[in-house]
Amino acid sequence: MLKNPSSKYRAFPAINLPNRQWPSRTITQAPIWMSTDLRDGNQSLFEPMNGARKMQMFKMLCDIGFKEIEVSFPSASQTDFDFVRTLIEDGHIPDDVTIIVLTQAREHLIRRTMESLRGAKKAIVHVYNATSEPFRDIVFNLSKREVLEMAVNAVSLIKQLTAEQPSTEWQLEYSPETFTATELDFAKEVCDAVTETWGATPSNKVILNLPATVEVATPNVYADQIEWMGRHLARRDSVIISLHPHNDRGTAVAATELGLMAGAERVEGCLFGHGERTGNVDLVTLALNLYSQGITPNLDFSDIDTVARTVEHCTQLPIHPRHPYVGDLVFTAFSGSHQDAIKKGFSVQQADSYWNMPYLPIDPADVGRSYDSVIRVNSQSGKGGVAYLLENSYGVVMPRRLQVEFSGVVQQHTDSVGGEISAQQIWQLFSQTYLQSNAPVCYREYHLFEHGKNQGIRLVIDIHGVTQVLTGYGNGPIEAAVNALHGAGIYVQVRSYEERSMNADVDGANAQACTFMEMTQQGVTGACYGVGIDSNMISASIKALVSGVNRFGVVEIM
Ligand code: KIV
Numbered sequence: 289m290l291k292n293p294s295s296k297y298r299a300f301p302a303i304n305l306p307n308r309q310w311p312s313r314t315i316t317q318a319p320i321w322m323s324t325d326l327r328d329g330n331q332s333l334f335e336p337m338n339g340a341r342k343m344q345m346f347k348m349l350c351d352i353g354f355k356e357i358e359v360s361f362p363s364a365s366q367t368d369f370d371f372v373r374t375l376i377e378d379g380h381i382p383d384d385v386t387i388i389v390l391t392q393a394r395e396h397l398i399r400r401t402m403e404s405l406r407g408a409k410k411a412i413v414h415v416y417n418a419t420s421e422p423f424r425d426i427v428f429n430l431s432k433r434e435v436l437e438m439a440v441n442a443v444s445l446i447k448q449l450t451a452e453q454p455s456t457e458w459q460l461e462y463s464p465e466t467f468t469a470t471e472l473d474f475a476k477e478v479c480d481a482v483t484e485t486w487g488a489t490p491s492n493k494v495i496l497n498l499p500a501t502v503e504v505a506t507p508n509v510y511a512d513q514i515e516w517m518g519r520h521l522a523r524r525d526s527v528i529i530s531l532h533p534h535n536d537r538g539t540a541v542a543a544t545e546l547g548l549m550a551g552a553e554r555v556e557g558c559l560f561g562h563g564e565r566t567g568n569v570d571l572v573t574l575a576l577n578l579y580s581q582g583i584t585p586n587l588d589f590s591d592i593d594t595v596a597r598t599v600e601h602c603t604q605l606p607i608h609p610r611h612p613y614v615g616d617l618v619f620t621a622f623s624g625s626h627q628d629a630i631k632k633g634f635s636v637q638q639a640d641s642y643w644n645m646p647y648l649p650i651d652p653a654d655v656g657r658s659y660d661s662v663i664r665v666n667s668q669s670g671k672g673g674v675a676y677l678l679e680n681s682y683g684v685v686m687p688r689r690l691q692v693e694f695s696g697v698v699q700q701h702t703d704s705v706g707g708e709i710s711a712q713q714i715w716q717l718f719s720q721t722y723l724q725s726n727a728p729v730c731y732r733e734y735h736l737f738e739h740g741k742n743q744g745i746r747l748v749i750d751i752h753g754v755t756q757v758l759t760g761y762g763n764g765p766i767e768a769a770v771n772a773l774h775g776a777g778i779y780v781q782v783r784s785y786e787e788r789s790m791n792a793d794v795d796g797a798n799a800q801a802c803t804f805m806e807m808t809q810q811g812v813t814g815a816c817y818g819v820g821i822d823s824n825m826i827s828a829s830i831k832a833l834v835s836g837v838n839r840f841g842v843v844e845i846m
C-alpha cells in the first residue's frame with residue numbers, strides 16, 4: 289500500500305490569472321520547432337552518441353525539416369566541441385538551418401562556447417541559469433539579485449563576444465532554468481533584464497525559453513504560467529516565447545499543446561521523447577497531433593519507420609511498441625470487434641473525403657505504415673498465437689515487426705481458407721513465404737575473400753533458373769553481398785538484422801542460425817523481412833538477404 293502522501297507532498301498552487309484566454313483558443317499553425325536530440329536527448333543516454341552517430345542524427349533532423357537544431361553543449365565535452373567544429377568547418381549546415389549551442393551563465397564556459405562557433409554563418413547562443421527558490425537557496429546559495437546579475441552579466445559577455453565575430457548572424461536564447469517552479473514576477477524580472485541587456489528589437493528578437501525543467505503541475509498550470517508571462521513581459525514584440533517541457537508527470541505533450549494555446553511560438557523537444565529522466569516533450573507526437581487536426585506540421589514524418597530505426601540506432605534505446613504513431617503495434621487491431629469496425633470503415637472511406645475511420649486516428653499510409661489486423665491468440669488463452677506456436681513448435685522466435693508482418697500473411701490465408709490454423713500449417717506458410725526453395729532468385733553458394741581492408745564476396749545465385757556469378761565488396765559479408773546484388777540490378781538496403789539460434793540439443797550441438805533481415809528497396813515505401821536458416825551464420829544471412837529480395841518481388845519488376 290502506498291503511504292498517505294498528504295504529509296509529504298503538496299499540490300502546486302493555482303495561478304492567479306483572471307480572464308485566462310487559452311482555454312477557448314485552438315492551435316491553427318505549427319510552432320517554430322527546435323530539436324534538442326543532440327543536446328538534452330544526448331546527455332541523458334547510457335552511451336552518448338559519438339561523432340558519427342551525432343552526424344547521422346543531424347542529417348536526419350535536417351531531412352525531416354528542422355530549421356533550428358541544438359547540436360551540443362560545447363563546454364561540457366571535447367566530443368561536443370569537436371562536433372560543432374566539424375559541422376562548421378566541413379560545411380554540413382544547410383543555409384536554412386541554424387545551429388544552437390548551450391552554455392551555463394559562467395564566463396569561462398561562455399568563452400569556450402563562443403570559440404566553438406567561430407566561422408558559423410548563423411548561430412543561436414543558448415544561455416541558462418536556474419532561477420527557482422530551491423536552486424537559489426539550496427543549490428547555489430544566491431540571492432534573487434545575484435541570480436539576476438548572473439543572467440545579465442552572461443548576456444553582456446555574449447553580446448561583447450558576438451560583436452567580435454560580426455560575420456556570424458547571431459541570436460540569443462535565454463532559459464530561466466526551473467521556470468515552472470520560479471515565482472512568476474521574478475522570472476519576468478530576469479527575462480526583462482535579459483531582453484534589455486541584449487537590446488532585442490522586433491527584427492532581432494530574443495528567444496525566452498520557459499522550461500518545465502521538471503514537470504510539477506497539471507498542464508493547465510503551465511498554460512497559465514505561459515499566458516501570464518506573455519501578458520506581462522516587457523517588449524513582447526521583441527520576444528519569442530519558447531516552451532521546453534519535460535515529461536515527469538507524463539503530460540508534456542498536453543502541457544505543450546496548452547502552452548501553444550496560451551501564446552507560445554516555439555517548442556523545444558526530442559524525437560520520440562528522448563531526454564533527461566522521463567524525457568523532453570515528444571516532437572513526433574506533437575507534429576502528428578497537429579497533422580491529425582488538418583494542420584501542416586512542417587516536419588516530414590512520411591517514412592516514420594526509417595526515422596524510428598535511425599533514432600534507435602543513434603540512441604541505442606528501443607521505441608515502445610505502443611508509442612503514439614510509431615510503435616510496432618499502434619496500427620494493429622487485435623480484437624475481433626475492432627478489426628470488424630476498421631474493415632467496415634475502409635470499405636466506405638473515400639480517397640477524397642475526410643478521414644473517418646474507427647479506431648485509427650490517422651491513415652497509417654500517411655506515415656508509411658500499413659494497417660495490420662492481427663488474428664492472434666496468446667499463449668495464456670490456451671489456443672496459441674501465431675508467434676507463440678512458431679516459437680514453441682519450431683523454435684523460431686520472430687522479431688516483433690516480423691510477427692506483425694507474418695500475422696498479415698496468416699490472416700490472408702485464414703480469410704481465404706477459413707477455420708483454425710495449426711502449428712504445422714503455420715510453419716508451412718512461414719516456409720513458403722520466407723524460406724522459398726523455388727523462388728525467382730535462388731541462393732547457390734558464396735566465396736569470401738579479402739580485398740584490401742574490405743571484405744569481398746563472389747556470390748552465385750540463379751535468377752529465373754539462369755546462374756549468375758556476382759562480385760561485391762563491403763565492410764563485412766552482408767554489405768559485400770548487398771553490393772554484389774547491384775550487378776544483377778537489385779538494389780536493397782538492410783534496415784535491421786537479428787540472428788538467433790534454434791533447435792540446439794541440450795549440449796548445444798546441431799544448433800542452426802536463424803537470421804531475420806528487415807529490408808527496404810529503393811523507390812518502394814515500407815519494409816519487409818527476409819529469413820534465412822542454416823548451420824552456418826553467414827550462409828543464414830545471405831539466405832535471409834535473398835529471401836527478402838524475393839519478398840519484394842524485385843525480380844518480377846525487372
Ligand atoms: O530542462 C531545462 O531546463 C533545460 C535548460 C538547460 C533549457 O534543459
Ligand code: ZN
Binds near residue numbers: 328501
Ligand atoms: Zn531540458
